[in-house]
Amino acid sequence: xVRPPFIVLLLGVLTAAAAAAAxxxxxxISITQRQFAPQxxxxxxxxxxxxxxKNTDALPAEFESYDLSREVIVPPHGSVTVFIGPLAPGKYQxxxxxxxxxxxxxxxxxx
Amino acid sequence: MLGTAVIVFREVLEASLIVAIxxxxxRGIPKRGQWVAGGILIGVAGAGVVAAFAGELAQSLSGxxxxxxxxxxxxxxxxxxxxxxxxxxxxxxxxxxxxxxxGNGVIQGDRPVLALAAIVAAAxxxxxxxxxxxxxxxxxxxxxxxxMTAGAAVGLGGGIAVGGLLYRGLLRIPLxxxxxxxxxxxxxxxxxxxxxxxxxxxxxGLLPALGTGLWDTSSILSQHSIFGQLLHILVGYTARPSxxxxxxxxxxxxxxxxxxxxxxSRHNQVVGSY
Numbered sequence: 149x150v151r152p153p154f155i156v157l158l159l160g161v162l163t164a165a166a167a168a169a170a171x172x173x174x175x176x177i178s179i180t181q182r183q184f185a186p187q188x189x190x191x192x193x194x195x196x197x198x199x200x201x202k203n204t205d206a207l208p209a210e211f212e213s214y215d216l217s218r219e220v221i222v223p224p225h226g227s228v229t230v231f232i233g234p235l236a237p238g239k240y241q242x243x244x245x246x247x248x249x250x251x252x253x254x255x256x257x258x259x
Numbered sequence: 260m261l262g263t264a265v266i267v268f269r270e271v272l273e274a275s276l277i278v279a280i281x282x283x284x285x286r287g288i289p290k291r292g293q294w295v296a297g298g299i300l301i302g303v304a305g306a307g308v309v310a311a312f313a314g315e316l317a318q319s320l321s322g323x324x325x326x327x328x329x330x331x332x333x334x335x336x337x338x339x340x341x342x343x344x345x346x347x348x349x350x351x352x353x354x355x356x357x358x359x360x361x362g363n364g365v366i367q368g369d370r371p372v373l374a375l376a377a378i379v380a381a382a383x384x385x386x387x388x389x390x391x392x393x394x395x396x397x398x399x400x401x402x403x404x405x406x407m408t409a410g411a412a413v414g415l416g417g418g419i420a421v422g423g424l425l426y427r428g429l430l431r432i433p434l435x436x437x438x439x440x441x442x443x444x445x446x447x448x449x450x451x452x453x454x455x456x457x458x459x460x461x462x463x464g465l466l467p468a469l470g471t472g473l474w475d476t477s478s479i480l481s482q483h484s485i486f487g488q489l490l491h492i493l494v495g496y497t498a499r500p501s502x503x504x505x506x507x508x509x510x511x512x513x514x515x516x517x518x519x520x521x522x523x524s525r526h527n528q529v530v531g532s533y
Contacts, residue, residue: 198464200322207396208313210389214482215499216471217458220325221392223314229322231464235471246393248262 174200177252179209179222179244184252192259193237202227210245216254218242263397263410264417270390271418273492274302277382279422280448283429284343284441285375287357298376302383309388323463329385330463333456336381339374340449341515344442346371349523351438442519444493450512451495457507469502
């Protein structure tokens with residue numbers, strides 16, 4: 149019997165646990181025709197948020213934010229998960245590293 | 260064309276600076292050029308494979324596959340950089356002697372040439388896979404191919420040139436201080452990469468943030484600026500770091516420094532007891 153390496157099992161369990169522990173349902177940002185929608189995403193302060201970044205275009209994109217230290221390739225017609233926070237109130241910029249004109253903000257306010 | 264050049268430049272820059280530091284830090288190690296070149300080739304091949312399976316990687320592990328993969332690759336690079344520094348601490352004096360008297364005496368012990376190749380391969384693979392996907396995106400978006408090719412060539416050349424400048428700058432450091440200086444560069448590079456790995460594990464939800472935005476220096480030095488990006492690559496500068504990034508940075512720095520002090524002195528004691 150071929151057993152998956154321990155590290156893979158461990159990562160799987162940890163990922164599942166982390167996903168289960170995330171409080172609210174996922175927030176959504178989509179990339180459509182090389183633009184983010186919404187361009188300004190409102191999020192509550194002090195909560196860890198699961199963000200689903202969905203790419204409806206036929207081109208790969210890279211969702212990146214220096215303010216949040218986040219960086220992930222979003223394949224064409226694909227989606228990825230990004231956990232962020234808990235954040236303090238303020239504005240956090242994100243952008244598509246493959247197309248610097250494509251920018252957006254996460255605006256965090258007190259709930 | 261300019262947009263393409265800038266993005267290609269930024270992707271190439273990180274790998275190029277890491278290659279420059281590795282070449283500097285390994286000065287005098289026999290055949291290091293071949294090992295570094297081998298690492299670059301493996302990195303380029305790996306970049307192609309990672310880019311080809313980017314979709315599968317992204318969807319794996321509940322959409323967290325890519326962040327976890329990056330964290331593993333970065334951790335491997337941190338371990339290899341640590342190994343190199345610990346080895347150099349033990350053999351630094353021999354190395355300095357070897358550099359001055361070329362071909363005079365063979366360095367003994369397990370030379371960390373494999374570590375050099377792995378560090379370079381990891382950097383080239385990570386940045387290269389992004390580059391491949393970006394160029395594909397540009398090509399597929401219908402941009403005319405000549406300006407795009409020219410932009411990519413300018414970006415690639417520029418990125419490699421900055422790495423070359425760093426390497427030549429390193430060689431100007433007097434030999435008395437050379438290996439101490441490169442050891443610090445390797446140390447800070449490792450700490451910065453460890454902080455990046457922490458950010459990826461936090462992004463995947465596997466590590467807590469321990470506070471986001473502990474401080475904000477983006478108005479003083481933005482990571483969008485070229486200097487901010489250089490510092491981000493070289494010493495892990497982050498304008499708005501989270502607690503977990505700072506914790507990994509400091510812990511990695513302290514651990515490697517501690518091992519550099521402890522392992523060679525322990526080795527010397529064993530040798531001395533004979």
